[in-house]
Amino acid sequence: MEKETQMLDATPRDETLLEVNNIEVIYNHVILVLKGVSLNVPKGGITALLGGNGAGKTTTLKAISNLLRSERGEVTKGSITYRGERVQDLMPSDLVKKGVVQVMEGRHCFEHLTVEENLLTGAYTRGSSRGEIDADLNMVYDYFPRLKERRKSQAGYTSGGEQQMCAIGRALMSRPETILLDEPSMGLAPQLVEQIFSIVKSLNEEQGYTFLLAEQNTNVALRFAHYGYILESGRVVMDGDARSLRENPDVKEFYLGMSDEGRKSFRDVRSYRRRKRWLA
Amino acid sequence: MPDQLIFGMEVVLNGLMAGVLYALVALGFVLIYKASGIFNYAQGVMALFAAMTLVGMMEGRVPFSHLINAIFGTEIHHFGWHLPGLAAVLLTMLIMVALAWIVNQLIFRHLVNQEPIILFMATIGLAYFLEGFGDMMWGSDIKKLDVGLPQGINLMIDETTFNIFGYGFFIDNLDLVATGVAALLVVALVIFAQYSKQGRAMRAVADDHQAALSVGISLNFIWVMVWSLAGFVALVAGIMWGTKSGVQFSLSLIALKALPVLMLGGFTSIPGAIVGGLIIGVGEKLFEFTVGPLVGGATENWFAYVLALLFLVFRPQGLFGEKIIERV
Numbered sequence: 069m070e071k072e073t074q075m076l077d078a079t080p081r082d083e084t085l086l087e088v089n090n091i092e093v094i095y096n097h098v099i100l101v102l103k104g105v106s107l108n109v110p111k112g113g114i115t116a117l118l119g120g121n122g123a124g125k126t127t128t129l130k131a132i133s134n135l136l137r138s139e140r141g142e143v144t145k146g147s148i149t150y151r152g153e154r155v156q157d158l159m160p161s162d163l164v165k166k167g168v169v170q171v172m173e174g175r176h177c178f179e180h181l182t183v184e185e186n187l188l189t190g191a192y193t194r195g196s197s198r199g200e201i202d203a204d205l206n207m208v209y210d211y212f213p214r215l216k217e218r219r220k221s222q223a224g225y226t227s228g229g230e231q232q233m234c235a236i237g238r239a240l241m242s243r244p245e246t247i248l249l250d251e252p253s254m255g256l257a258p259q260l261v262e263q264i265f266s267i268v269k270s271l272n273e274e275q276g277y278t279f280l281l282a283e284q285n286t287n288v289a290l291r292f293a294h295y296g297y298i299l300e301s302g303r304v305v306m307d308g309d310a311r312s313l314r315e316n317p318d319v320k321e322f323y324l325g326m327s328d329e330g331r332k333s334f335r336d337v338r339s340y341r342r343r344k345r346w347l348a
Numbered sequence: 349m350p351d352q353l354i355f356g357m358e359v360v361l362n363g364l365m366a367g368v369l370y371a372l373v374a375l376g377f378v379l380i381y382k383a384s385g386i387f388n389y390a391q392g393v394m395a396l397f398a399a400m401t402l403v404g405m406m407e408g409r410v411p412f413s414h415l416i417n418a419i420f421g422t423e424i425h426h427f428g429w430h431l432p433g434l435a436a437v438l439l440t441m442l443i444m445v446a447l448a449w450i451v452n453q454l455i456f457r458h459l460v461n462q463e464p465i466i467l468f469m470a471t472i473g474l475a476y477f478l479e480g481f482g483d484m485m486w487g488s489d490i491k492k493l494d495v496g497l498p499q500g501i502n503l504m505i506d507e508t509t510f511n512i513f514g515y516g517f518f519i520d521n522l523d524l525v526a527t528g529v530a531a532l533l534v535v536a537l538v539i540f541a542q543y544s545k546q547g548r549a550m551r552a553v554a555d556d557h558q559a560a561l562s563v564g565i566s567l568n569f570i571w572v573m574v575w576s577l578a579g580f581v582a583l584v585a586g587i588m589w590g591t592k593s594g595v596q597f598s599l600s601l602i603a604l605k606a607l608p609v610l611m612l613g614g615f616t617s618i619p620g621a622i623v624g625g626l627i628i629g630v631g632e633k634l635f636e637f638t639v640g641p642l643v644g645g646a647t648e649n650w651f652a653y654v655l656a657l658l659f660l661v662f663r664p665q666g667l668f669g670e671k672i673i674e675r676v
Contacts, residue, residue: 135561138460164564176559178552180616180670189552192545193564238563 083111085246085278086132086168091146093127093136093302101127103302104146109246109280114272116293116310117282118323123299125282126173129248132280133170134160150246164193167245173282174254175231177238179224183215186223186234190241201241208237211267229260236264240271249281253288261285265292286323290314298323351515358517359637360630365523367629368530369592372585374606374613374621375533376578381615382541383550383574384456386467390475392603394444394579397482399586399595401443403491405436411485433495437583444579445572452571460567461557479600488597493590497525526588530622533584537577537618550574554616608656614669623667628652 086109093102102124109115117125130136131143134156148156155163163169178186187208191201209216212233218226223234232252239247249268253261269292271277283289290296296313298306306319313319320326373395380388388394404411408427417423431439455470498521510516541547553560553570561567589599605628613624632651640647665671 133562135558138558138561159566160561161564161566169564170562172559172562176556176562178555178559180555181548181551185548185551188545189548189560189565190563192549242564 084108085111085151086280087147087149087152088128088132089147089149091128091131091148092144093124093131093141094144095139095141097142101141101302102131105299105302105304106146107297107304107307109278110295111245111278112272112276113295114268114279114281114293116289116296117280117299118284118286118289118296119299120284122301124302125284125299126250127302128299129170129250129280129282131156133168133248134158134163135170135172161193164242164244167243168248169239169242169244169246170248171235171239171250171252173250175228175235177223177226177231177234180222182220183223183226183230183234184219187215187237187241190238191243193242204241204243208240211240211271212237228255229257229264232256232260232264233267236268240277244277246278246280249279251282251284253283253285261288265289268292286319290319354513354515356634356637359633361517361519362523363630363633364626365520365527365629366633367626368523368527368622369585369588369625370602370605370609370628371622371625372526372530372533372581372588373602374609374625375530375537375618376581376585377606377610378613378615378618378621379537379574379578379581382554382618384467384571385464385554386456386471387464387615388578389468389471389603390478391578391582391606392600393475393478393482394447394582395586395589395603396595396597396600397447397478397586398440398444398579398583399493399590399599400482400486400491402436402440402495402583402587403493403590403595404486405439406431406433406493406495409486414487415484437495437587440583441580444583445576448575448579449572451575452568456571457568475600479597491590491595493587493595495587495591497522497587497591499591520592522588522591529584529588533581534618534622541618546570546573605652608652610666611656611659612666614666616670617666617668620666620668628655631655 088105088107090104090106091102092100092104094100105124105128107115107117107128117128119125127136127141130139130141132148132155136142143156147154150163150166150168155166155168158166178189181189184205187205188201191204194201209219214230215233215237218230223231226234236247236249236252252264252268256264265288268279268281272279281289281293290310290313293310295309296307297304298313298319306313306316308316314324373392376391376394377388380386380391403409408429408431410416410424410427413425417425451474455474456467459467459470500521502519502521502524505519506516541551549560549565550570550573552563553565553567557567560570585602586595586599589602593599609621609624609628611624612627613620613622632648635651636645636647659666
């Protein structure tokens with residue numbers, strides 16, 4: 069199965085950065101949330117993690133970035149490696165220093181700090197000089213001109229879209245290699261979603277950032293991503309490169325709301341023929 | 349000039365001086381609240397503990413001497429040395445940093461992302477523990493503290509005011525020192541919080557623990573740093589109050605006076621702590637001076653709390669507190 073995954077991927081440039089191997093996550097010692105999730109994130113790609121509410125997308129991202137512990141969650145089985153190195157026992161700050169940074173679901177800007185101060189906290193782990201940080205600040209402002217206009221306002225008073233930009237910009241300030249982006253479309257108007265995704269795309273293409281993004285909006289995500297994994301109740305049920313997923317009849321019907329026979333009534337909906345996927 | 353007015357002026361001045369001391373205690377609260385959203389009930393006890401430790405260091409007392417004597421039947425009380433004030437202050441500061449580290453390791457590290465009320469309860473527990481621990485370590489007797497700060501009436505002010513008004517104001521030198529120290533502390537802390545990298549990280553942590561973690565800020569480091577700073581402020585407050593009225597249990601109760609100060613100034617504002625302290629200090633002295641005789645006195649005990657109540661009704665974030673940002 070792993071081999072097949074590699075072959076399916078259309079772009080051969082990939083060197084795998086992040087490897088999640090059959091992890092199981094338990095919250096509060098009793099609630100089993102992930103039941104064996106495996107995925108690979110190739111360097112320089114945009115990998116999408118898709119699925120409905122409660123499928124385990126956010127938990128997967130938090131397991132990678134080690135933010136689970138503060139929510140009483142724990143990776144009990146499996147392994148997570150970054151550049152071949154086991155990372156699951158590191159502190160979140162050490163992982164940021166290694167180049168993996170997460171943009172959390174729901175933005176989480178520092179409300180009482182100004183937009184610019186928010187961005188500067190992103191550079192916390194860096195020992196760089198003021199000049200280098202200023203250069204990066206300008207880079208972020210180039211990609212998000214809106215943030216430059218709002219730089220002196222408190223982040224709590226900016227709009228949802230601006231806060232999302234602020235959160236992404238803040239992550240960029242740590243000079244990451246891989247960005248874990250959790251639900252960037254949440255609560256935003258379709259136009260803004262489009263705008264944010266195209267900025268992500270250009271960051272990926274021009275600056276070479278690797279993205280792993282969790283998204284409910286399957287349609288948008290599959291248009292911008294290179295490769296996708298579909299999660300369902302804590303398991304990966306399907307994966308493939310974005311185009312093949314877009315054309316898969318199951319994905320079309322269950323995630324994109326289309327089918328070959330046009331729109332259907334609820335009475336005719338088939339029961340889900342899930343493609344099982346077992347990993348050792 | 350009428351006597352009443354001149355006397356009133358002296359009252360205001362004394363109120364300002366008392367206010368500075370309230371503000372010193374309030375500062376410690378603000379620091380911890382700003383960085384972790386914890387209302388640290390133990391701040392007053394920390395000031396007491398710091399002052400006790402300082403006295404113990406200076407007089408060369410043996411820590412836990414009562415306990416040791418009771419168990420081993422020995423009679424040791426003193427090491428037999430006396431440390432100079434400055435050395436003792438530095439040593440005490442080290443102990444306060446150690447205390448900050450221990451408190452974080454044993455308590456707050458395990459309570460990341462918990463409700464504020466849980467954190468608050470933890471600080472109440474800490475307050476009682478520290479109170480008992482301090483007594484066990486250094487004994488519960490009232491101790492005299494003298495680190496060599498000037499005390500007594502300031503003759504220069506006495507003389508100048510006598511020449512102008514024909515009546516000399518009584519201003520304690522210690523209060524003047526306290527004012528200077530408090531002003532210095534506030535300026536330093538404001539600059540630190542607003543413009544330094546660690547200060548910015550501290551404010552970030554206060555806003556959102558999880559997001560701070562996600563950008564690579566180490567909560568443990570920031571919390572130990574903030575508790576150490578609060579320990580330092582507690583030490584300064586402990587020195588001032590201890591020098592003024594002896595190191596004794598009632599020192600930990602001044603923390604209660606800091607509460608109205610915080611409600612006035614705002615829980616999150618460092619300058620607010622000072623302004624709030626001054627307003628309470630002057631307000632309660634002036635109120636006692638003007639209205640006190642009409643209602644039979646003893647207004648100082650409740651004036652601050654009534655003022656705080658009014659603020660809670662009309663301006664809950666205080667004068668300088670951060671507006672609560674609520675997005676709908």
